[in-house]
Amino acid sequence: MSQLTKEDLIGIRRHLHEYPELAMHERTTHDYLLKTIQSFNQQYIEIREISKLPTALLVYVNGSDPKRTIGYRTDIDALPVSEKTGLPFSSKNPGVMHACGHDIHMTVALGVLNWFSEHQPVDNMVFFFQPAEESENGGKVAYELGVFEGKWRLDEFYGLHDNPDLPAGAIGCRMGTLFAGTTEVNVDLIGKSGHAAYPQNANDMVVAAAEFIGQVQTIVSRSVNPIEGGVITFGKLDAGTIRNVIAGQARIEGTIRGLTQKMIEHIVDRLKMVANGVAVSYGAEVNIHFNQGGYLPVENNDDLTRRFIEFAKQDPETDFVETQPAMTGEDFGYLLSKIPGTMFWLGVDDDSQLHSATLKPKESSIPRGISSITRFLEYRMTR
Numbered sequence: 001m002s003q004l005t006k007e008d009l010i011g012i013r014r015h016l017h018e019y020p021e022l023a024m025h026e027r028t029t030h031d032y033l034l035k036t037i038q039s040f041n042q043q044y045i046e047i048r049e050i051s052k053l054p055t056a057l058l059v060y061v062n063g064s065d066p067k068r069t070i071g072y073r074t075d076i077d078a079l080p081v082s083e084k085t086g087l088p089f090s091s092k093n094p095g096v097m098h099a100c101g102h103d104i105h106m107t108v109a110l111g112v113l114n115w116f117s118e119h120q121p122v123d124n125m126v127f128f129f130q131p132a133e134e135s136e137n138g139g140k141v142a143y144e145l146g147v148f149e150g151k152w153r154l155d156e157f158y159g160l161h162d163n164p165d166l167p168a169g170a171i172g173c174r175m176g177t178l179f180a181g182t183t184e185v186n187v188d189l190i191g192k193s194g195h196a197a198y199p200q201n202a203n204d205m206v207v208a209a210a211e212f213i214g215q216v217q218t219i220v221s222r223s224v225n226p227i228e229g230g231v232i233t234f235g236k237l238d239a240g241t242i243r244n245v246i247a248g249q250a251r252i253e254g255t256i257r258g259l260t261q262k263m264i265e266h267i268v269d270r271l272k273m274v275a276n277g278v279a280v281s282y283g284a285e286v287n288i289h290f291n292q293g294g295y296l297p298v299e300n301n302d303d304l305t306r307r308f309i310e311f312a313k314q315d316p317e318t319d320f321v322e323t324q325p326a327m328t329g330e331d332f333g334y335l336l337s338k339i340p341g342t343m344f345w346l347g348v349d350d351d352s353q354l355h356s357a358t359l360k361p362k363e364s365s366i367p368r369g370i371s372s373i374t375r376f377l378e379y380r381m382t383r
């Protein structure tokens with residue numbers, strides 16, 4: 001295959017959209033990406049599989065006169081969301097959807113790789129098709145497996161996330177922190193189940209969970225500096241079995257966000273206090289588990305990001321928007337804590353938000369994103 005056309009790219013994106021897979025289970029996605037990359041000009045490229053991270057793929061592109069090795073990362077996993085877009089190419093995997101736009105991310109990465117497979121870059125490049133961004137921190141797993149060592153060591157690293165609030169194809173970025181750090185939290189409250197008619201003989205964890213969730217709302221509103229901000233969201237609550245049995249157990253799963261590690265730690269401490277306090281007042285046992293994994297705040301490197309923004313502002317084909325920090329998380333934050341680089345947004349112009357069942361990113365963002373990114377990378381390689 002030679003240079004991909006816009007129609008090819010749309011076809012690729014729709015295929016990926018139809019077959020979304022959850023973190024660390026992206027087997028058919030991996031196979032499709034591999035088949036697509038194998039159809040590109042192989043003259044400059046080398047494809048690498050990782051046995052301990054079998055859904056990942058790396059592609060090395062040999063530069064013509066390399067001064068450095070530049071990395072480009074895309075995530076490839078989807079979310080446990082039941083699609084409600086009504087699109088003819090809606091997800092064929094029930095309960096799973098590319099509701100965060102990783103189908104767009106992958107297509108853009110394939111488009112950029114395809115360009116450099118046809119037009120040999122000056123510098124070496126490594127494309128990383130990364131599993132498990134939404135959970136299970138695939139980026140950190142790959143790094144700790146030593147994937148970016150030896151010839152695969154990167155001097156700088158770039159990656160994007162789609163953004164429904166920006167015009168289709170626009171590039172958004174900022175110096176400093178782009179995304180929050182996140183910590184997953186699970187709280188188990190354990191009481192005593194019993195007959196619905198005899199509450200005096202049981203210890204109801206539905207009531208304790210409700211109290212806990214209510215009290216937690218005071219953490220961000222009363223214990224966090226409003227200028228700095230923070231988020232606690234519980235997306236899952238599971239308690240009891242049937243209406244007429246008092247629930248002896250409740251599990252509450254959530255995510256904590258802050259723009260600095262200090263803020264995340266502060267919220268974690270307050271959350272522990274609230275959970276322990278509710279447990280004491282309700283005579284319940286409580287187990288609290290936090291997991292940050294690789295979801296560190298996404299800190300853009302000063303020098304590389306200044307160059308990126310300078311390029312984007314003066315490039316006649318790039319519509320650049322200076323953005324605010326966002327409370328979304330990304331395990332690219334971990335990779336940027338090890339390798340200097342820049343994360344940026346690609347506008348996809350939609351009324352629906354990321355993680356929503358009706359997300360419909362505009363496909364016109366794909367060729368525009370590919371064009372801005374390849375133009376930036378070529379400019380970078382001349383410096």
Ligand SMILES: CC(=O)N[C@@H](CCC[C@H](N)C(=O)O)C(=O)O
Nearest residue numbers: 134135182183184255328329330
């Ligand atoms: C871009 C995006 O939506 N990323 C996810 C990352 C999730 C991190 C972790 N599993 C957590 O839930 O804290 C996000 O939800 O921001």
